[in-house]
Amino acid sequence: xxxxxxxxxxxxxxxxxxxxxxxxxxxxxxxxxxxxxxxxxxxxxxxxxxxxxxxxxxxxxxxxxxxxxxxxxxxxxxxxxxxxxxxxxxxxxxx
Numbered sequence: 001x002x003x004x005x006x007x008x009x010x011x012x013x014x015x016x017x018x019x020x021x022x023x024x025x026x027x028x029x030x031x032x033x034x035x036x037x038x039x040x041x042x043x044x045x046x047x048x049x050x051x052x053x054x055x056x057x058x059x060x061x062x063x064x065x066x067x068x069x070x071x072x073x074x075x076x077x078x079x080x081x082x083x084x085x086x087x088x089x090x091x092x093x094x095x
Contacts, residue, residue: 035060 018024033039036053082089 019028035056036048037056038048042048
């Protein structure tokens with residue numbers, strides 16, 4: 001990205017900071033329990049299938065990615081549509 005001050009390390013750090021915020025950090029045990037399919041006691045004792053947890057985690061990440069790509073594509077299409085009709089929208093908004 002030319003002209004941008006963002007670095008991969010900076011973006012990763014911002015994501016890490018947001019993960020450790022009080023709102024998100026409290027959800028981590030629920031996510032882990034959901035992904036592994038076992039209770040917290042079983043995780044502490046090491047009684048869970050790591051490959052099943054990996055597959056569930058991969059599905060979770062792919063699902064999230066698909067949703068956000070679809071939302072981004074829809075926003076791009078709507079933005080281009082509004083941009084092509086901007087003169088009409090300005091007049092309608094002024095009226």
